[in-house]
Amino acid sequence: MSRRQMHLAAHFPGVNNTTVWSEPESGSQIEFSSFAHMAQTAERARFDFMFLAEGLRLREQNGAIYDLDVVGRPDNATILAAVAAVTEKLGLAATISSTFNEPYEVARRLASIDHLSGGRAAWNVVTSWDKFTGENFRRGGYLAQGDRYLRATQFLDTVMTLLDSWRGDEIVADKATGEFLRDADAGRFDVHVDQFDIRGRFSVPRSPQGRPVVLQAGDSDEGREFAAASADAIFTRHGSLEAGQAFYADVKRRLAAYGRTEDQLKILPATTFALGDTQAEAEERGRQIRRQQVSGQTALRFLEQVWNRDLSHLDPDGPLPDIDPLVVDGDTPRVSQGRAADRMYRDPLATAREWRERAAANNLSIRDLMTEVTSRQSFVGTPSSVAEQMERFVEQRASDGFILVPHITPTGLDEFADKVVPILQERGSFRADYTGSTLRDHLGLAPLDARASV
Amino acid sequence: MPDTPLHLGVLLDGAGRHPAAWREPQARPTDLFTAGYWAELVAEAEQGLLDLVTLDDTLGLQSADAFALDPRTDQVRGRLDASMLAARIAPLTSHVGILPTVVVTHTEPFHVSTTIATLDYVSSGRGGVQVRVSGRAEEAQLFGRRTLPTDRDELLAELFDEAADAVEVIRRLWDSWEDDAIIRDAATGRFVDRERLHYIDFEGRHFSVRGPSITPRPPQGQPIVAALAHRAEPFALVGTSADLGFVTPRDTADARTTVGAIREAQAAAGREAETVHVWADLTVVLDDDASAARDRLARLDSVAAYTDDARVFAGSPAELADLMADLRTAGLSGFRLRPAVLPDDLRQVTRGLVPELQRRGQFRTGYEASTLRGLLGLPRPADRYATVVRDRAGSTR
Structure with a gap:
């Protein structure tokens, strides 16, 4: 064949x-x-x-x-x-x-x-x-x-x-x-x-x-x-x-x-991809890479890109903020500039809702959640x-x-x-x-x- | 004068500078669009220990008429983008400087800056650029973005004023990353120190550019900027903006006048303390037997009528060395030779002229530096923005 x-x-x-x-x-x-x-x-x-x-x-x-x-x-x-x-x-x-x-x-x-x-x-x-x-x-x-x-x-x-x-x-x-x-x-x-x-x-x-x-x-x-x-x-x-x-x-x-x-x-x-000699080893390697890719600071910056607000005061190991994303029209400068991904979340309020539910259901911190949604191999x-x-x-x-x-x-x-x-x-x-x-x-x-x- | 080193470069263009060059026995006109053709030529220049090669370019198709496209079918037409060509051959060489010609009238200065910075990376510090303006209406129509003035004086004033602004932007962008901007500081999670990245905030009559560059400061800090200069406006451009000017004197007295004009422009720009090289361009037809060279030029001329902006020399390498020695007394620090026929006249330069100059003790017998700035005796410059930061940091106010 x-x-x-x-x-x-x-x-x-x-x-x-x-x-x-x-x-x-x-x-x-x-x-x-x-x-x-x-x-x-x-x-x-x-x-x-x-x-x-x-x-x-x-x-x-x-x-x-x-x-x-x-x-x-x-x-x-x-x-x-x-x-x-x-x-x-x-x-x-x-x-x-x-x-x-x-x-x-x-x-x-x-x-x-x-x-x-x-x-x-x-x-x-x-x-x-x-x-x-x-x-x-x-x-x-x-x-x-x-x-x-x-x-x-x-x-x-x-x-x-x-x-x-x-x-x-x-x-x-x-x-x-x-x-x-x-x-x-x-x-x-x-x-x-x-x-x-x-x-x-x-x-x-x-x-x-x-x-x-x-x-x-x-x-x-x-x-x-x-x-x-x-x-x-x-x-x-x-x-x-x-x-x-x-x-x-x-x-x-x-x-x-x-x-x-x-x-x-x-x-x-x-x-x-993440490779290992065994499945368990590969999974562990994948987790390590994701932790390196999403530091606490990086997790907050990601969240800011969707929320379109300065969230630097938050604790990345704490829960998602209660405040909602700031929605602006496409031509208004955003908190984050120069990224194609800034336009990826077309409905930030819906994204925020979905993420809050996911974080609550799995008891995830900001960093845990951002690692999940951005970096899984x-x-x-x-x-x-x-x-x-x-x-x-x-x-x-x-x-x-x-x-x-x-x-x-x-x-x-x-x-x-x-x-x-x-x-x-x-x-x-x-x-x-x-x-x-x-x-x-x-x-x-x-x-x-x-x-x-x- | 004799104790200052002599510098040598060659201009490479198509099958050679002479329009009949492509019909010579050694010419390879069907290979002009292959990497191998250019790799061999540049390797030959490096064998001859030359300082640099320039790769000629125009945006539009070649034309025997300086101001309009011609319908000729009997001369070389078509060429590769010189910047792409420069990058393609850079990894195959290790010492010779490589300068593509870039038209700054239509190409964004931001792109020119990152392109030449990238060339400097792929050549490990041997990159540079010959900036050129384009006053041809037909080249403007290739872009469809602007109408150039029709009055010749007004046109030249605008083009060279704009070119000076373009070089200023290109240079500021090269400096917009300090050498140690990348810190990879795991403790703070920062890859780069944003205090060592700088907005250039250039605002001129023709364009404004914010910066910083997307490309870190290139290996030489400032790659070499060159320009060809025939009259007052480009003399001023060389004086204010370039490291290297190519001039086209008829004789030694003419060379002296031209060098004087450039030195004046250099002083007016406050650059007296800097080294600005002035090299004479000479188109060359060479043979061990001087009369054979002159016969060859006559034969080429009988096939295709030819005039050049540079003086055309036909003779032996020894005669050329004599002429160069005489011209140098006008204050020239080197020559850019334009081989009339490739590869013939390039080989005459590297295998005839260079040994002759070496016998006279006038040319290097080995490469003494690994960067083009090094070969040209130019130090690696401090970053203009780093000084500002140090002043601020050191200020007691």
């Missing part, structure tokens, strides 16, 4: 509390050697790609720069161009904002990385709209409600128009005849839409993949629709098997409306048990694979690569070696034909 193949990606540990920095083995989050180590580990384990998140302003809470978590990151595209030099097959996925960049420069960077990596570039398209981050940029950041997905959609379409402006057969470079270009109009584009009014000739000839692999993160209805229309993979949150199956079915069902088949959009939840167990749990998700169509989020930089993937991947390979659910050279190959996406897509 041939098993359903899974895809695996590595999320370079980011600037959330989930990245534990206080352990002796925690290394630099900014030195190139850390990026090289994780990328080479992922490539050794035959992963599809490495993924980098983005934040263009340091987070603040209660009016001051947030100092409890790892902070300080490189420019994504630049670091991935360098990682291309120390890897050969691994896909390279950068989150790049469509709010604080222009399509022409994003297209140039992505096409250049794709050339320089031999066809391994991927782009996670995100759109933000906060004035807070906009203070670092000349165009500012504010987008009116109705313009948010419009900008994202038009940005993506415009980048693709630029990338498709070279078909791939224009460069002749015939020394004898002196003909370098076959087409005096190579790269010509003309885009006139609400958000962009640009024209000229694009300067980067067609890259190996033609277009980078497009990732989209987001669970909202609009996000799912955007992904169904345009993305090659969707980066989602991990939940139960049942929740995963519901999400999977919903997103895959949407593809037909865009003339796409189910295998053209991969569903990859962000996934955490997706998969906990021995390597073979974790491998089986992951296979079950893929076999039962809760996902097409996983984006693993290790909790330690840069060695957090080592144990998974050494212990779990060989089991998956042996059981036939994950590739023993790369069979292609581009990221599209790894993901089982058909090569693009530029002429067909114009």
